[in-house]
Amino acid sequence: MNAISTSSKAVEVRNVFKNYGEVEALQDLSLDFPRGELTSLLGPSGCGKTTLLKIIAGLLPADSGEVMVNGETVTGPGPDRAFVFQDFALLPWASVIRNVAFGLELRGVGKSEREAIAEKYIADVGLDGFELKFPHQLSGGMRQRVGLARALSVDAQVLLMDEPFSAVDEQTRRKFQEDLLNLVKHENKTFLFVTHSIEEAVYVSDQIALLLPRPSRVSEIIRPSGFRDKGIDSIRRDSEYLDIVDRIWDSLRTYVE
Amino acid sequence: MRNRTLSLKILSSVLIFGAWEVAGRVPVSFAFPTFLESMAALWTLTIEGTIFTAYVETLKPLVVGVMISAFFGIGLGVWIGLSRKFDWFVSPIFIVMQSAPLAALIPLLIMVYGIGLTSKVFVVCIMAMPVIVLNTSGAVRNTSVSIIEMGKSFLGTRREIIMKIIMPSASPIIFVGLRLGISAGFIGAILSELKITPTGVGDIISYSRSIADYPSMYAAIFSIILLAVLFLNILERVEVMIFKGINKGLVSD
Ligand SMILES: Nc1ncnc2c1ncn2[C@@H]1O[C@H](COP(=O)(O)OP(=O)(O)O)[C@@H](O)[C@H]1O
Numbered sequence: 001m002n003a004i005s006t007s008s009k010a011v012e013v014r015n016v017f018k019n020y021g022e023v024e025a026l027q028d029l030s031l032d033f034p035r036g037e038l039t040s041l042l043g044p045s046g047c048g049k050t051t052l053l054k055i056i057a058g059l060l061p062a063d064s065g066e067v068m069v070n071g072e073t074v075t076g077p078g079p080d081r082a083f084v085f086q087d088f089a090l091l092p093w094a095s096v097i098r099n100v101a102f103g104l105e106l107r108g109v110g111k112s113e114r115e116a117i118a119e120k121y122i123a124d125v126g127l128d129g130f131e132l133k134f135p136h137q138l139s140g141g142m143r144q145r146v147g148l149a150r151a152l153s154v155d156a157q158v159l160l161m162d163e164p165f166s167a168v169d170e171q172t173r174r175k176f177q178e179d180l181l182n183l184v185k186h187e188n189k190t191f192l193f194v195t196h197s198i199e200e201a202v203y204v205s206d207q208i209a210l211l212l213p214r215p216s217r218v219s220e221i222i223r224p225s226g227f228r229d230k231g232i233d234s235i236r237r238d239s240e241y242l243d244i245v246d247r248i249w250d251s252l253r254t255y256v257e
Numbered sequence: 258m259r260n261r262t263l264s265l266k267i268l269s270s271v272l273i274f275g276a277w278e279v280a281g282r283v284p285v286s287f288a289f290p291t292f293l294e295s296m297a298a299l300w301t302l303t304i305e306g307t308i309f310t311a312y313v314e315t316l317k318p319l320v321v322g323v324m325i326s327a328f329f330g331i332g333l334g335v336w337i338g339l340s341r342k343f344d345w346f347v348s349p350i351f352i353v354m355q356s357a358p359l360a361a362l363i364p365l366l367i368m369v370y371g372i373g374l375t376s377k378v379f380v381v382c383i384m385a386m387p388v389i390v391l392n393t394s395g396a397v398r399n400t401s402v403s404i405i406e407m408g409k410s411f412l413g414t415r416r417e418i419i420m421k422i423i424m425p426s427a428s429p430i431i432f433v434g435l436r437l438g439i440s441a442g443f444i445g446a447i448l449s450e451l452k453i454t455p456t457g458v459g460d461i462i463s464y465s466r467s468i469a470d471y472p473s474m475y476a477a478i479f480s481i482i483l484l485a486v487l488f489l490n491i492l493e494r495v496e497v498m499i500f501k502g503i504n505k506g507l508v509s510d
């Protein structure tokens with residue numbers, strides 16, 4: 001029991017296969033996600049990143065193979081995981097505070113308690129004062145902050161993020177990336193982060209799993225080490241950062257027409 | 258804003274009634290009375306009380322039929338929208354019902370259920386139910402996949418996902434179906450009185466036509482349209498109130 005909860009792997013994927021009819025989305029994919037770290041799934045569109053994340057989330061069954069979260073086999077969604085959606089997946093008829101508290105609402109937390117928790121995370125993601133606004137009144141970036149606050153407020157150990165920043169503008173995206181680094185540092189959580197941006201993956205990740213199509217498998221695992229502690233501002237100029245970006249581009253080049 | 262829509266409504270009414278008056282005076286047909294003649298006839302029907310006793314009759318199949326259609330229509334629609342099998346099994350019935358020539362079905366209904374209230378309620382339901390069912394099922398089926406997945410990933414039960422995600426998301430279209438269904442129900446109620454047994458407002462219409470009292474006939478038709486419009490306006494109010502209630506009640510109460 002103790003051994004499990006202190007294990008260094010928060011999520012383990014073992015020999016997972018997944019087909020959609022004729023399309024082989026994942027073939028014999030195995031991958032470990034170290035606890036407390038951010039692992040990116042990086043790869044071209046259609047290589048199965050979303051599929052893998054949904055299988056880990058328990059939203060989609062694998063054809064065969066096994067996914068374990070904290071040593072327990074995944075059979076469906078669980079309280080140990082929270083999802084941040086690419087298209088935000090907010091309830092358009094609900095205010096910001098209800099959207100943020102919705103995960104807790106579904107877990108049966110009482111109204112005043114869940115709203116107090118939601119308030120805290122709304123402030124944390126910088127949406128103070130927007131509690132009673134509705135999603136259509138917010139920008140894309142703000143909507144994703146709502147989605148992030150909702151995922152944080154259920155206090156799951158594992159955060160699954162499917163291209164969370166792809167629908168926000170470039171400036172907001174950079175700010176998000178910095179915020180994400182702080183989040184990884186200060187929240188004791190494991191982050192699974194899907195992206196198709198090489199720079200983004202190298203910038204935010206402790207570990208990058210390079211997925212190649214198709215059927216998708218992990219072709220390479222890269223662990224940037226040198227620049228993580230040098231401070232957020234200098235990362236993009238760091239030589240190791242630039243080397244890794246180049247190396248990944250070389251691997252991916254053949255798959256991009 | 259509110260005042261403007263009100264004055265627009267008044268303006269368009271004046272235009273329509275004015276055109277009616279002019280058309281009646283030309284006259285378009287000897288059987289087409291002017292607006293003022295019709296209103297005078299309506300006034301007579303009202304002070305005589307004829308119109309009220311007529312509506313007591315007409316509203317019976319209408320209210321019962323609309324209530325049945327709303328209740329079962331929304332229920333069935335949700336079920337159809339949620340279950341592919343049930344959809345395959347039941348939807349064609351309503352699609353056929355919607356396009357079936359009602360006049361051809363009425364003799365059949367009379368044969369089975371006689372000429373009483375039951376047959377009339379059936380006619381109202383045949384008119385009202387399909388559009389309610391089809392709108393509801395379509396709205397339920399078209400709920401965004403992503404917010405349903407969101408509900409699942411945050412551990413919503415099936416019931417919670419239906420009640421807190423699918424229903425609120427579908428309700429605007431369900432209300433559209435309800436409004437269309439009720440309009441169709443009004444038509445069904447009058448049709449049943451014209452085709453099955455002349456009672457209520459249908460009786461006023463067919464009786465005044467048989468004695469060539471066209472102003473009364475048009476007065477009765479006018480009154481039913483007026484009632485339908487009034488009713489739909491009330492429904493719209495209710496709808497707005499419910500949505501405000503949903504939003505308010507769930508945010509802070
Ligand atoms: N529901 C589905 N039905 C059929 N094919 C699908 C479905 N979802 C994804 N696919 C296919 O599986 C492959 C992987 O998809 P996905 O996991 O969404 O990729 P990514 O997120 O990396 O862009 C793609 O080729 C896609 O077309």
Ligand SMILES: [Mg+2]
Pocket residue numbers: 049050051163
């Ligand atoms: Mg994807």
